[in-house]
Amino acid sequence: MTPSKARLASASLALTIGAAGLSLAVAAPSSAADQVHPAGASDSGAYLAPFYTEGDLTGDHQITAADLDIARAALGTSSTGAGWSKVAAADLDGDGTITIADLARLAQKVIYDDGSFDLIEASALDMQKAMNAGVITSVQLTQDYLDRITAYNSTTVDPATSGRPLNAVITADAKDALAAAAASDAARKKNGHGSGMLDGIPILLKDNYDTKDMPTSAGCSCWEDNQTSTDATMVAGLRDAGAIILGKASMDEFAYGFVSQYSAGSPVGSSKYVASPYNTAQSAGGSSGGTGASISANLGAIGFGTDTGGSIRVPSSYNQLVGLRPTVGLTSRDGIVPLALTQDTGGPIARSVSDVAVALDAVVGSDPADAATSEADTHLPTSYTSYLKAGSLAGKHFAYFTSMVPPSSATSASQIAARRIFLDAVQKLQDAGATVDAIDPSTLAADPANGVTVSKILNEGSGSTNEFKANIAAYVANHLDPTVADRTLAEIVSSGQYTPQYGSVYTQRDAVTTDTYNAWMASHGSLIKNGSAYLTNLMDTDDIDAVIYPTTTTYGTYSTNLRLSPNTGMPAITVPAGQDNAGEVTAGAPANANVNLEFLGRDYDEGDLISYGYSFEQATKARTTPALYPALAGETYAGPGVDEDAPGTGAVTLGASARTVKPGQTFSVTVDESAKDLYAYDLSLGFDPKAAALVSTSTTGGTTGSDVITAGSGTVHVVHTKLGSSPAAEGDTKLVTLTFKALAVGATAHVSVTKLVTVDADGDATAVVEPGGASVGITAYSTTTSASLAKHAVTSGKKVRLNVAVSAAPGVVPTGSVKVTVAGKSHLATLNGGRAVLTFKAPKLARKVKKAKTKKISVVYAPTADFTGSATTLTLKVKPKH
Template identity: 40%
Template sequence: MPNLLSSWKKHSAALLAGALLLTGPLTASTAAAAAVYQGESSKAIELKLGDASIAPDKLIPSAELKKLFDQSAKLAGGDATFKAATKGTTVTRKDAAVMIAEGLHLSPAAEPYKDVPDKASYASSVGAVMEAKLMLGVNQTNFAPNQSLTYAGAYALAYRIYNYSMPFLLPEATIASIQQAVGQGKLTYKELVQQYLDRIEKYDDQGIKLNAILTINPKALEIAEELDKERAASGIRGPLHGIPVIVKDNYDTNDMPTTAGCLCLKDSIPSEDADQVAKLKAAGAIILAKANLHEFAFGITTSSSLGGQTLNPYALDHYPGGSSGGTGAAIAANFGVIGMGTDTGGSIRIPSTYNSLVGIRPTIGLSSRDGIIPLALSQDVGGPMTRTVADAAIVLDATVGYDPDDVATAASISRIPSSYTSYLDAKGLKGARIGVATELFGTAEAEQPTTEVVQAAVKDLAKLGAVTVDITIPNLKEIMAYPSLSGYEFKFQLNEYLAELGSRAPYHSLTEIIASGQFDKSMEASLKTRDARQSLNTEDYKDIVLFRTKTTKDALLKVMADNKLDAIVYPSTTQTAALIGEAQSAGGNNRLSPFSGFPAITVPAGYTAEGLGASIEFLGREYSEPTLIKLAYSYEQGTKHRVAPVLAP
């Protein structure tokens, strides 16, 4: 019997097939897809099911199955050993279940199958392997305990044993991998939090000193321990149970300061959590830390009077984007599982691009803005920044919905699916019609590196089954000529936020903040210009609110209708992250989403020759997040561009 080949990670097709089998029934036909392995050096030799010597439907002898399982566990770094079922004979599915349950020391569990007698000696083993998702029934009602195991089925089981036996690795951990590790007893939430705290100390406070974190939750370990106890006593609340979150420091937290990066608010602790923070906590998430941001979310380089300059973990002499640059750098460097950012003009999508992350700017009205320090409520949204589309979808599930304190969310009623994760379809691009906004591709010399990456991404969309159509957006120049409303609304909405703090407010108006001098002095002119604005009851402001929104919506809806499009795609930014100290331009593509209120999702598209991240952005109609997630997930799974920064291993 040839050795089991160890290099799963080098063979994405086999890896993907095996991962899919974790939640599907184990049959010869489905298992065959996972059974191509290839070895490295002298550790193993090549084995392919296509070889005439080992047919996929050939029955595997018991002794050979033991060798296969033993080697799977060993290659994964485990110490499990398995007992041969019946010496010198083939193996039934019930025999395999007993071998796996005993070899991996699984806890006995009940099973639901009609063809497995409850009093059978192997019943608890069937329940155990089912609960661990190592071996499922041939369908929902039957396990087929006496069915003989083929080589195809054996290799699929070996992959699962390998995956199960792998130690938990923190970098690039996902929500799913963490919950699996906790469920297998490899990890506790308290241990998870401690590992992230250790990374923050190692890479944010020392070492490369990313300067991404402003405040650590002093009760994070205590909260994690309570969530461990809760899971043991009553089960898991949901996928976010015990998951550490890093929140941009313009989200209110009632147990930590909320500062917007400004010295003027360094001791300001609101009495209530922001609505999205409250929903995350209710889902069992742990607010691990608050992240630096461009002060008051004014810019895209992420520097503040309280936190200083945040660095890009992919290139320490470059900006991390902004204004959610602290969140972006922290999640890219694996300081937490998921991050929360805000986006008025591009502040989720720009740092997501520069930090090789997935960022969702939701439809205005999908998620509450209550408790987020405002920049311009006509454009503001909060949303997830994650390393994967799947994690972003899970966060969206937890944070969307009606909030009486944000009337815009009333429009979301009946427009939210039961779960955004239902749209994680690896084949989601097949047959989709994608409009390529070629006018938004940069042509200047400084824009060429990004343009080349995104042009390659468009070709990949087609390879993955999409129909790509070059489009021209009506009235694009007119749309892009409109200003952001942050220059109009900021003063009035900040003053309202300070008033809501009541006696807790260190200052009561923008005027008082300016007088205090407790802010980034580079922002003084911008703050004074905004403070000089006397009223929003002006013709120019009303014209922008009315005509900018209508013009942008009409243009996007028309081009999508005329071309029967599911989404529009373009570069998230036209330029890469700039050197710190030099001017940073991201282009104006990020305006289409806030000017229309429509949702957008940015996904890593690769890296330039300098190793700087570039992304594509999918834009859809309002409340089309399910479609955008499906398209983005398919592109992500078909390309796998994200690579963790080598500076924070």
């Protein structure tokens, strides 16, 4: 188990520092008591992806048991019938009637999966489905990720001679994370569901996000003990949404760079690098490289980084992840160690676009502590997940600037690979119905008011040079733990507790004067404002939905591509597009290298960007899993819905527990299917209520899911469906077992299927023709009659006492009467409890008879309808009177 709040150490390796990176900052102080969480309208509790909301009948924008109950009750309702308007949304096949196929398709939209769960590559949606089905708990998820951090973070697993540790996580907080996970599990159990899509989901944060339960080092050993009293506003939003803060990810020290070199956890004068999980000789990128490497290697569910000049997008491209750089001002920077507040923005890094949308919902909104977010609330959708619709590329118009794509004349293998992957992506966009145009930016006129051009936007430098000193001073004043000694850049340099290569950088930044800072803020602020207006006007004029370009080359940056978003403040999403091929690697490109496609949109267009990214992701499935970091033992959970049977033939049989039964006895009839791919079924049966009475029904032991069984006079109706993406049933599958009580002797209890419609996992329905029936004969109980005399010899004319017992099967008591005949005289008695006692006078003997005589006694049982008759005889010795 990972120790609580453990600092994770690993070997260091010297590499060359990359270009300037990113980070964020704070504008106003906040305390634990008055901390403001995001106040935006995005609903982090909802999952509004269109697939999961279509068919909603209750108006809550989700499919739950309540919707299934309404649809189930409406089976058979047609568009011409009463009440159609209330259930029409559930007619998912559009045939004008609510059928079992509609119910099955509706059930597939429930967030639930009782099949097996694999931790590797699992999305937040996968986790919620498994937790809702009881297959896994948040505690198990959290512990599994902690175990992976322990196993992989500081261990060299790459067999190559240049292999090195991942070094992706600085701090893991096992104690608090597991406690939060246990609380999440308890609440889910109590409420029957989670509180939202992030409830119980383990999150890793770049180590420049303040956390009240873990130090925030910003990657620098000088701040290893910076334990803030409050969470960053974005972190508070994540906790409010139920997320589990698992730990803090490594980063370029103070977000300076693209290689994730940091000194936190290292001896004075030394540092470490974060490695790519695909090729550990390569960098994971930066400055959010620890987030990128850890999420790609499945050390956490979702990560968060910051982006000043590419620090979300570079690690995303290097590590085959989706990264979103939000509009500056959509997410609060309060409580995040800053680099350049004119460009800083925090956002999610994840293995899928859907996870990015889920995570973004929890962290957006206006925050009084960050003036840049003042307009955020007015730009929020109900949920960014509502944009997760495949097919969103059709009819869209994209464009790219030719200067942002490696030319056909490129000789670098990495640039050649990036060009091919980008042009392949362009083709895939076109295949999906989009129009893509190439624009030579040199042909575009400058803005006559200010001279802004695309080239000027791309060539503007990073704010980290002139803003860092002032921004970090504000963070120190408002957030830094008072016990931390090194509070200025000069003090940090004097301490020696930093990455050695950054000493000159810090000294240069510390030399920036107030006049230089103010002049920069005026000019750079104008460039960002004018650049945004220029690019937005170009997009509006040419009806361009998004500008596209390759985020990086293979493990490298290209030109100034990364600056288009930060130097306009406009949002961008980056999505895996493909990897280099063997020929490109032979020519010199690094092995196992990826290039992402980036979409840039208008301010606050994150929803549309998510829709484009999602559609592209679904069309390409370009991400691969790092082979160096496979599943550990125990990371696969077999759910109750797992069916290991081989697919059957689809044949349906009825079987009875007995061929014949006695009245009052119970028997069962089971309907079985040799299932091929069974997700749902609508089954009706009939029987003669005069021959048998229905005692109970059961589908237990058949297939998991939801069923409703209704019974009438001589009828049984079973409607069953699996839930969510639970696996369909295969092989021998019990559809229902009916238990009856036999009623009428001589009758035949015949149970027949009057209707059976099955639905497969694709939603296709099949009517089963003539599935047949099962018959059970009802026969009378055989009986045995016995009798005994109180005295075997009596005097003529004296009383005789006769005990009669009629028996049947164990536990069954015969009813009816017995007739006793002796010497031509008959005597009758009604059975009571299967017994009767008769008294009568012994036959009289003639006076001349001097010797005893033997008389035959005949005992005959006269049964009621449920029993057969039986008889016995015995003898009585009659003595003459003397």
